[in-house]
Amino acid sequence: MDRHQAVVERVATQGGVVMLIGGLDSGKTTLGKTIAAAGVRAGRTVAYLDADLGQKATGPPTAVTLKMLRSPAEVPEEGPPAVLGEPDAMYFVGSTSPSGQLLPLVVGTGRMLARAVDEGAELVVVDTSGLVSGVYGQILKYHKVELIQPDVVIGLARGEELDPLLGIFQRFFDTEVLVLPVHADVRSTSVDERARNRERGFREYFAEPVQRWRVKPTVFMPALPALFEPEQLDRILVGLSDGKGNTLGLGYLEYSREEGVLRLSSPAAEGPKALKLGSVRLEEDFRIRRVDVRNLFGTD
Ligand SMILES: Nc1ncnc2c1ncn2[C@@H]1O[C@H](COP(=O)(O)OP(=O)(O)O)[C@@H](O)[C@H]1O
Numbered sequence: 001m002d003r004h005q006a007v008v009e010r011v012a013t014q015g016g017v018v019m020l021i022g023g024l025d026s027g028k029t030t031l032g033k034t035i036a037a038a039g040v041r042a043g044r045t046v047a048y049l050d051a052d053l054g055q056k057a058t059g060p061p062t063a064v065t066l067k068m069l070r071s072p073a074e075v076p077e078e079g080p081p082a083v084l085g086e087p088d089a090m091y092f093v094g095s096t097s098p099s100g101q102l103l104p105l106v107v108g109t110g111r112m113l114a115r116a117v118d119e120g121a122e123l124v125v126v127d128t129s130g131l132v133s134g135v136y137g138q139i140l141k142y143h144k145v146e147l148i149q150p151d152v153v154i155g156l157a158r159g160e161e162l163d164p165l166l167g168i169f170q171r172f173f174d175t176e177v178l179v180l181p182v183h184a185d186v187r188s189t190s191v192d193e194r195a196r197n198r199e200r201g202f203r204e205y206f207a208e209p210v211q212r213w214r215v216k217p218t219v220f221m222p223a224l225p226a227l228f229e230p231e232q233l234d235r236i237l238v239g240l241s242d243g244k245g246n247t248l249g250l251g252y253l254e255y256s257r258e259e260g261v262l263r264l265s266s267p268a269a270e271g272p273k274a275l276k277l278g279s280v281r282l283e284e285d286f287r288i289r290r291v292d293v294r295n296l297f298g299t300d
Pocket residue numbers: 022023024025026027028029030031055130183185186187188
């Protein structure tokens with residue numbers, strides 16, 4: 001049994017909250033699915049908490065998502081589940097990367113963990129983005145660990161990249177830190193492939209029957225400034241709120257100049273009570289363009 005397998009066996013049967021940390025293409029998602037599948041086979045109720053906003057294991061990009069895995073029927077007999085299927089819950093962050101969105105990303109991770117616990121999860125596997133270095137990478141991961149208090153952090157290390165971060169975890173917290181080398185079979189994904197993956201994620205999400213609703217300009221967070229031209233919201237991605245603190249799903253806005261009307265398109269089953277503005281526009285073929293809401297509003 002190699003070291004990866006030994007860690008999988010132990011964590012899947014004994015772990016509570018297990019967080020995976022590593023750079024881009026370090027094998028986090030593959031290992032996370034393997035641990036989740038082994039946990040389910042061991043008879044445990046498992047939650048897969050996907051806090052990577054771009055390269056999703058479950059659900060659409062721009063959201064922190066949660067998939068409950070309760071029975072072996074949901075995972076194949078051997079190997080990791082190739083796809084986890086539709087998420088059970090999500091939290092809209094509104095960006096495909098953590099940059100500029102550390103606060104909603106950490107809050108969303110905390111909310112989805114609380115939901116996993118409510119759903120009876122015995123093992124929670126927390127998958128994360130590849131942002132592990134620099135000041136923002138450290139601030140992000142530090143606060144995630146501080147909030148969700150994993151009992152095990154698994155670092156998938158390539159060279160010395162993770163040393164500062166894992167050192168911080170060990171100094172500040174009593175979480176167990178396990179370090180594994182990046183698996184020899186890991187394949188790197190190009191920038192282009194990542195973009196295609198994200199586009200596929202959006203395309204699949206919006207492929208379901210999409211409903212349209214007329215949108216009043218008063219429903220937004222952040223609130224639209226006075227004299228704001230609603231046309232500027234055309235194709236902006238939004239999160240649909242149920243008015244009880246939960247994300248119903250994602251949608252995008254469309255502005256009809258002829259009618260002077262703003263509309264929302266979303267596969268969510270239920271109409272929203274309010275909308276959270278994202279920081280991307282969904283353009284043709286689900287390509288995305290970043291938007292800074294402060295620039296859009298012309299405010300701070
Ligand atoms: N143990 C492994 N054996 C074979 N291929 C792997 C293994 N781990 C990862 N890969 C491959 O490497 C690529 C990146 O892995 P992934 O788990 O998506 O990394 P990350 O989530 O860190 O970005 C994927 O194509 C995946 O199939």
